[in-house]
Amino acid sequence: MEKWHAGLMTCRRQMLWSVTIRRNMSAAAPASSSSPTATSRFLLWLDQTFHDVEPLLNWNATLRKRLVRKKNLFYGYAQRNYGENIAAAYYILNLKGAFRFAGQTEWFRSGPRGRFSYDFMNYPATKIEEIDLSGTPINHNGLDNLVSQVHLRKLTLRGCPEVDGWFLSRLHVFSETLEELDISHCPKVTTGALSALTHLRMLRRLDISELGRVQNPGLVQILTEEMLPHCLVIGADYSHGLVSDDTTQQIESTPGHKTQPVATES
Amino acid sequence: MYSCQRLASRLHGFHAAAVPLRTVCPQPRHFSPRICQISTGVASRSDLAKELELQLKAMREKAASALPGSDWTPFEIRNDLPPKRVDILIVGGGVVGWSIAYWLKRKSGPRKALRILVVERDPTYSQASTVLSAGGIRQQFSLKENIELSLASLDFLRNINEHLGVFNEEPVDLQFNHSGYLFLASEKGAHIMEANYETQRYAGAKVKLMSPAQLKDMFPWINTDGVALASYGLENEGWFDPWTLLSALKRKALSMGVEQCLGEVRGFNYGVQSVENRELGQIQLRRITHTNIQMPNSLEVVPVESTLVVNAAGANSGKVAQMVGIGLGSQTAISGISIPVEPRKRYIYVVHSPDGPGLDTPFLVDYSGVYLRREGLGGNYITGLSPEESEEPDITNLDVDHDFFQDKIWPQLAHRIPALESLKVTSAWAGFYDYNTFDQNGLLGIHPLVRNMYFACGFSGHGLQQSPAVGRAVAELVLDGGYKTLDLSALDIKRILHDERLLERNIV
Numbered sequence: 119m120e121k122w123h124a125g126l127m128t129c130r131r132q133m134l135w136s137v138t139i140r141r142n143m144s145a146a147a148p149a150s151s152s153s154p155t156a157t158s159r160f161l162l163w164l165d166q167t168f169h170d171v172e173p174l175l176n177w178n179a180t181l182r183k184r185l186v187r188k189k190n191l192f193y194g195y196a197q198r199n200y201g202e203n204i205a206a207a208y209y210i211l212n213l214k215g216a217f218r219f220a221g222q223t224e225w226f227r228s229g230p231r232g233r234f235s236y237d238f239m240n241y242p243a244t245k246i247e248e249i250d251l252s253g254t255p256i257n258h259n260g261l262d263n264l265v266s267q268v269h270l271r272k273l274t275l276r277g278c279p280e281v282d283g284w285f286l287s288r289l290h291v292f293s294e295t296l297e298e299l300d301i302s303h304c305p306k307v308t309t310g311a312l313s314a315l316t317h318l319r320m321l322r323r324l325d326i327s328e329l330g331r332v333q334n335p336g337l338v339q340i341l342t343e344e345m346l347p348h349c350l351v352i353g354a355d356y357s358h359g360l361v362s363d364d365t366t367q368q369i370e371s372t373p374g375h376k377t378q379p380v381a382t383e384s
Numbered sequence: 385m386y387s388c389q390r391l392a393s394r395l396h397g398f399h400a401a402a403v404p405l406r407t408v409c410p411q412p413r414h415f416s417p418r419i420c421q422i423s424t425g426v427a428s429r430s431d432l433a434k435e436l437e438l439q440l441k442a443m444r445e446k447a448a449s450a451l452p453g454s455d456w457t458p459f460e461i462r463n464d465l466p467p468k469r470v471d472i473l474i475v476g477g478g479v480v481g482w483s484i485a486y487w488l489k490r491k492s493g494p495r496k497a498l499r500i501l502v503v504e505r506d507p508t509y510s511q512a513s514t515v516l517s518a519g520g521i522r523q524q525f526s527l528k529e530n531i532e533l534s535l536a537s538l539d540f541l542r543n544i545n546e547h548l549g550v551f552n553e554e555p556v557d558l559q560f561n562h563s564g565y566l567f568l569a570s571e572k573g574a575h576i577m578e579a580n581y582e583t584q585r586y587a588g589a590k591v592k593l594m595s596p597a598q599l600k601d602m603f604p605w606i607n608t609d610g611v612a613l614a615s616y617g618l619e620n621e622g623w624f625d626p627w628t629l630l631s632a633l634k635r636k637a638l639s640m641g642v643e644q645c646l647g648e649v650r651g652f653n654y655g656v657q658s659v660e661n662r663e664l665g666q667i668q669l670r671r672i673t674h675t676n677i678q679m680p681n682s683l684e685v686v687p688v689e690s691t692l693v694v695n696a697a698g699a700n701s702g703k704v705a706q707m708v709g710i711g712l713g714s715q716t717a718i719s720g721i722s723i724p725v726e727p728r729k730r731y732i733y734v735v736h737s738p739d740g741p742g743l744d745t746p747f748l749v750d751y752s753g754v755y756l757r758r759e760g761l762g763g764n765y766i767t768g769l770s771p772e773e774s775e776e777p778d779i780t781n782l783d784v785d786h787d788f789f790q791d792k793i794w795p796q797l798a799h800r801i802p803a804l805e806s807l808k809v810t811s812a813w814a815g816f817y818d819y820n821t822f823d824q825n826g827l828l829g830i831h832p833l834v835r836n837m838y839f840a841c842g843f844s845g846h847g848l849q850q851s852p853a854v855g856r857a858v859a860e861l862v863l864d865g866g867y868k869t870l871d872l873s874a875l876d877i878k879r880i881l882h883d884e885r886l887l888e889r890n891i892v
Contacts, residue, residue: 165552176551183546258542284542287562287619290590309743309761310561310622316744317618319602337761341743 186280189213190260202266203245207238209263210246213254220247220269245269252276252300258284265291272296276325277303283311290317300325302353307331309338316345326353334359466645466677466688470501472862473675473690475649475704477504478514479626480840480847481696482633483855486548489640491859497641501688503677505648511782513698514630514848516815518732518757518766520623520747521849522565523589524615526580526889527825529874530846531587536853536870538620541629548636556632558624563758564617566603566746568800573751574612576889581615590618605741605803606748616746623747623757626848647677650685651707652693654834667718670708671835692862694838699727699816701841708834719833721881725842727816729777732768733789737807740765754796756804764810769793770845777814784812817845823885826850828857829876838862839877844888 154162165171189212196205207226210217211234216227219241225248228234246267257280264270270292275281281304289296296318301307302325309332315324324346332338335354343351449456472488474481485502492498509515521541523534540547545555569577577593584591593615596608602616638644653674659667674687697704702725706712711722745758745765756767769792771777777785789809798805820827820842827842840858843850853870860868867873874886 172551179549179551283560283562287622290618308559310559310563313743313745314562314619316563334761338743341761344742345744 186255186257187259189255190257190280192259192262197263200239201242204239204242206246206264206267209260210249210251211238213251213256213260215249215251215254215256217246217250218248219244225250248272250274251278254278255280256285257281258288261285261288268292269295272298274298274300275304276300279305282306283308283314286311287314289315293317293319296321298323302327302329305330309333312338312342313345315342318346319348321346321349324349324351326351329353336360464646464679465686466501466503466647467499467643469499469689470643471498471690472500472692472694473688474500474502474694474696475675476695476697476701477502477634477644478509478512478696478698478847479630479633479851480698480843480854481694482630482637483851484694484696484840484858485642485855486633486637486640487855487859488862489637489642491863500642501645501690502637502642503645503647503649503675505646505680507646509630511816513816513818514626516732516813517626517845517848518623518755518768519626519848520565520621520757522617522621522747523584523587524565524567524580524591524617524621526576526583527874527886528583528587529870529872530825530850530888531584531589532870533826533850533853533857533872534846535588535620536856537850540852541624544629544632548632550635550639553635556628558628560622560624561758562619562622563744563746564619564621566617566748567615568599568611568748568750569613569615570610570751571612577613577615580889590620592616592618603741603744603746605801607800607802609799611751621747629848629851645677645688647679647686649675649697649704649707650678651676653687654708664718667833668709669835670833672708672837692836692838694840694858694862696840698841698847699725699818701725701818701839705831705837705839708837710831710833718881723827723831723839723841723877724822724880725818725820725827727779728819729779729782729814730768730770730817730845731777731784731788731812731814732766733784733793733809734759734764734766734811735804735807736762736764736810737804738763739803739806741801741803748800750796750800752796754793754800756797756801765804765807767793767797769796779816782814782816784814786812818842818847819844822880823887825886825888826854826875827877827880828854828872829861829878831877832881 161171161175165175193205193209196208200208207217211226211228212232214228214232216225218225219238221244222241226234226238247269248271249264249267252274253276256275256278265288268291273289273292273296278301281301286301286307289299297320299315299318299321307326307329312326312332315321324342326332326339326342329335336356336358339351339353339358340356342353343349448454474485481502481504485500488498488500506512521534521538523531523538525531525534541558541560544558548556567577581591581593593613594602595613596611599606599611599614600608634644652672653676654670654672657669657671659669661667672690672693674689675693676685676687678685695701695704702711702723705723709719711720713719740763741758743758743761745756747755747757749755752769754767754769756765758764759766769788771788771792777788786809789812794807797807818841822842824844825842826844826846827839830836830838838858838861840854843854847854857867857870857872860866879886
């Protein structure tokens with residue numbers, strides 16, 4: 119008992135040195151921009167005081183990652199036995215997303231407790247036209263289930279925590295048909311990821327608002343519009359990040375970045 | 385008065401035991417001269433008591449710290465020396481060296497714990513190829529092994545936080561830009577590009593071939609004059625920050641228990657065994673026992689005993705190999721064939737142009753060899769060119785030759801991208817390629833003459849992009865005895881002895 123107590127005390131002394139270099143618990147709280155909650159602060163204090171807490175919190179992080187990986191498995195069985203379209207539909211409903219078949223107006227969604235009807239199995243040969251995966255944990259591995267839907271026209275990924283540049287770079291398979299893409303509020307999308315969207319030549323509407331990791335939203339808005347000239351880009355305002363009025367005039371007088379005319383649609 | 389002086393000197397004499405009582409020692413700081421003029425007043429007696437108390441307390445503390453159980457020693461503890469004996473010693477602390485260290489630790493685990501030491505001579509990495517590179521990663525090679533190495537490294541980078549995430553530290557942000565590589569080919573090189581395209585698609589790279597018309601449609605700012613075919617990477621290509629990868633590998637390896645030593649490898653102690661071979665006669669087989677490391681800013685040379693030595697010294701791998709005698713024998717013997725890795729200086733220029741191509745700029749590589757990529761969002765680009773064999777610049781320093789830009793790079797750039805005709809060179813730097821003069825591909829494996837030295841060098845400009853997969857391959861060689869995930873036996877170092885060149889046609 120005394121030895122354990124002494125061990126705790128040594129731990130506390132050592133931890134006191136490292137207090138100054140402790141950062142946010144990135145393993146537990148991926149959104150580091152928000153202030154830490156009371157729970158994460160308490161866990162941080164526990165971790166700083168006792169050595170034994172670290173593996174427990176590691177397990178927590180590993181379990182979360184395992185859950186994401188499980189959600190993004192390849193539905194090989196469904197693909198082999200029921201065809202690509204039904205496998206894709208089943209995958210979307212399992213993730214609690216929604217979709218609409220080509221040629222139909224009805225949306226297939228899952229209910230509040232993750233239950234859904236199996237009516238989509240009546241249409242094995244119809245391709246999916248619109249997919250709504252907002253808030254789902256889809257990542258670049260999960261796209262394996264959806265690459266067969268080459269007639270996809272609209273994809274909504276609002277607030278998806280695992281969508282990053284690797285995901286966006288795989289969207290080139292939809293370059294012939296994708297017309298609307300919404301990646302707003304995705305915390306992992308960076309500016310480098312947006313440069314992967316250059317393949318989507320048919321894109322007409324792109325929503326890139328509230329991207330936490332994009333440092334200069336106004337400038338990125340301009341550059342994205344330049345990259346996709348026929349697309350309406352919704353995001354930040356051009357004046358976002360510009361400095362005060364007298365310096366704004368100096369910026370306006372120098373030659374701008376635009377080399378092509380930007381066509382916006384109403 | 386005399387008694388108090390004696391008391392003062394006796395107390396002072398505890399610190400320096402040889403001082404006799406009668407000598408006049410310099411008054412200690414907290415003793416005022418007044419104390420020696422003793423009087424019968426109460427005030428001075430209580431002062432004396434207080435001083436006495438303080439002195440006794442100091443004596444007790446000094447005695448306690450000198451006793452065993454405290455951390456005072458008469459010997460100075462030096463933290464910079466390497467351990468006397470390690471299991472694996474890695475020469476070179478660049479991205480390849482740390483990648484090997486990380487994978488060795490990861491594969492060996494806590495039960496079969498290995499003692500690994502990474503020796504690096506420059507903590508600022510001022511001349512290291514890793515941090516001076518342009519940071520690109522691509523799959524558009526002509527050799528299947530290179531494509532596979534690059535794909536495996538990309539898989540590592542995709543899940544980098546799962547591999548290199550340290551608990552309670554910031555997640556690793558590589559700042560990966562997902563623009564592809566765009567290779568342009570003239571009439572002469574179009575058939576090579578088509579053959580490479582077959583190999584790349586077969587190995588799993590996602591590449592698209594484009595005609596000049598399609599190229600103009602996709603990138604209107606390119607002048608397609610002279611271009612017969614273009615090859616564009618659709619996914620898994622781009623560039624990232626090499627410092628971040630190096631720091632992440634280092635941080636994770638150190639957290640797993642790898643040790644680091646700052647010092648320069650000066651030589652090896654090795655045992656020699658003479659063996660009779662029917663065709664080659666007597667050969668001297670060497671086994672390294674100790675590595676002699678010179679400490680920084682010092683003449684001290686420390687020997688470190690190790691079972692295995694891994695040569696990941698980059699551009700200096702040839703020199704390190706010479707310390708074991710590879711390359712120093714006679715011309716006809718095997719020991720006369722040196723490791724064909726030497727440093728080659730390459731320049732990178734940062735240019736600025738406000739009218740240049742925007743966010744969709746790929747990593748453009750022209751058939752003349754000039755390459756260009758975007759840097760940041762402010763209209764800055766990075767450009768460079770590998771010079772001809774006959775015009776290789778001097779490698780004694782890392783000075784930049786700006787005439788090279790004016791004469792060789794700018795005309796080609798202006799021809800290919802007319803918007804860049806008016807540009808300004810804002811900055812430039814130079815770095816070394818660890819150039820494999822034999823066939824410009826990596827050298828892996830054990831040299832037949834040195835029984836316990838593994839090589840991982842000669843990547844000729846691709847070391848950074850292949851480093852995670854190379855680290856895993858060398859760890860498999862060391863721990864499992866052979867390749868388990870990727871079969872890289874084609875890149876074995878013995879090919880330099882058999883004179884079998886494995887040429888890579890797409891060197892940038």
